[in-house]
Amino acid sequence: MLIVALKESVAHEKRVAITPEIAKKYVDLGYHVAIEIDAGKEAGYLNAAYEKCGASIEKNRETLIEKADVVLSAAPLDPKDIQSLKKQALLIGLLKPHQHSDVLPILEKADITSFSMELLPRITRAQTMDVLSSQSNLAGYKAVVDAASEFGRAFPLMMTAAGTIPAARVLVLGAGVAGLQAIATAKRLGAIVSAFDVRTAAKEQVQSLGATFIEVEAEETGDAAGGYAKEMSEAYKQAQADKLAEVVKNQDIIITTAQIPGKSAPVLITATMVKSMKPGSVIVDLAAESGGNCADTVWGKTVVKHGVIVIGPANILSRIAGDASQLYSRNLFNFIKNLFADETHTINWQDEIITSTALTHDGKIVHPNFPPKS
Structure with missing residues (x-):
């Protein structure tokens, strides 16, 4: 299975969804990891660091998207990138479905299984995956530091x-x-x-x-x-x-x-x-x-x-992108470990964490808070 992190295309976004430390953890679990060239550069993670950890660096974004089994992102993916994903590929990240509900039909039509991490339930078992807490913690710190500077x-x-x-x-x-x-x-x-x-x-x-x-x-x-x-x-x-x-x-x-x-x-x-x-x-x-x-x-x-x-x-988190990426990538890694029921990479659809975060699956919008528009 190929897990991919792309260079974020959203303005002001400097975070990366996989750091070298986490790339190595994926490789140790038997996954193949590919990083778009310079995806981690603005967060302080260089291409050589990824290669040292067993990940490959891909120069062609389109090729990388087309062969990805799982795409991890720090921000919503561009609709053109979504349409280039292969059917039944997984997209996991901060997809902001409340602000970008227009993207859901695109995910549905492309037959992408997508998970939005901000919808994670607040239960004890999900704490290590809680991206809102990890990122908000840094945002609160940075807000005060920036205020002190001004x-x-x-x-x-x-x-x-x-x-x-x-x-x-x-x-x-x-x-x-x-x-x-x-x-x-x-x-x-x-x-x-x-x-x-x-x-x-x-x-x-x-x-x-x-x-x-x-x-x-x-x-x-x-x-x-x-x-x-x-x-x-x-x-x-x-x-x-x-x-x-x-x-x-x-x-x-x-x-x-x-x-x-x-x-x-x-x-x-x-x-x-x-x-x-x-x-x-x-x-x-x-x-x-x-x-x-x-x-x-x-x-x-x-x-x-x-x-x-x-x-x-x-995007205050991009002003502290190195640490924000480190925590975010760990959250995603813990989510991936929980996502699959066994080594066949079958998704455990009985898990509350999975059903709470799933937006689209099998060509349908599956989250109850985002019903298809009639």
């Missing part, structure tokens, strides 16, 4: 003979994996950190990291199945906006991470709130791709509004 002051309290510099105040919106890592990183840098999340379960986690949890006085909670947040009522949203308006104006750095699967990101920071912040303050919006948590966010750009720097990263 911020024109120091993070920690500094007492000198020339006077005292107060600690920076950091607010994190959304206390999922990315948010918790942002809190931890900001604390390590010496900032005074507070955080907000609609989920009541997040309060203890936030406080355990030494941050202050901001609470909205309301009976409604945002806890949904699988640890995710649900969309809140209009009454709650208004109470939330009133509370955040009080808090935001005193912050130096805001990291926003709040997202709802399959929906646009909720706007938590209004243009009026941005205007109330001190000049030189920084907002890093990790929800930029799904619309942004800040009204002034522009995806893929850094803008300045009323002296406030608003960063809407196009």
Whole structure:
């Protein structure tokens, strides 16, 4: 069986789905591994490193796609590449089916068996495959580091003979994996950190990291199945906006991470709130791709509004592509090991992990959340 990693064709994507370390693991299991030339270069993994681990380097992308049994990707595959895959080939990666539902009929028509890793169920057995957690962890860290780089002051309290510099105040919106890592990183840098999340379960986690949890006085909670947040009522949203308006104006750095699967990101920071912040303050919006948590966010750009720097990263993980690729490729390797029931490479369709992530199979769209359009 030939497992392939292509050079990602999506703009801003520098990750690679197979690192040399993982290529060797596949080879040791008896798989053949082929990497498109320079696929890992932007993540710091050179062709020679792959060859040393037993993988082959292929210069012709079209030829590689046509002979692949399994294609692993870090971003959605171009429709032209999908159409070049042989029938019943496997495509596994972050396929973003909510944003790219138009690709599903193409996968269906091409008779591709596809798995979207962001649909992985949140169960103990799937933790080593959990790409959202591994990638979000790095995103939360990098968001704070980037904010510190843009911020024109120091993070920690500094007492000198020339006077005292107060600690920076950091607010994190959304206390999922990315948010918790942002809190931890900001604390390590010496900032005074507070955080907000609609989920009541997040309060203890936030406080355990030494941050202050901001609470909205309301009976409604945002806890949904699988640890995710649900969309809140209009009454709650208004109470939330009133509370955040009080808090935001005193912050130096805001990291926003709040997202709802399959929906646009909720706007938590209004243009009026941005205007109330001190000049030189920084907002890093990790929800930029799904619309942004800040009204002034522009995806893929850094803008300045009323002296406030608003960063809407196009792909923050590509700014830490080496580590992101390392963790992502390990997640995929663990998924592949679980995928096949035996050495005949028969897929175990009784496995919850497999059925939860499968988008298309046998020329049909099989995921219940993405029914075929009539």
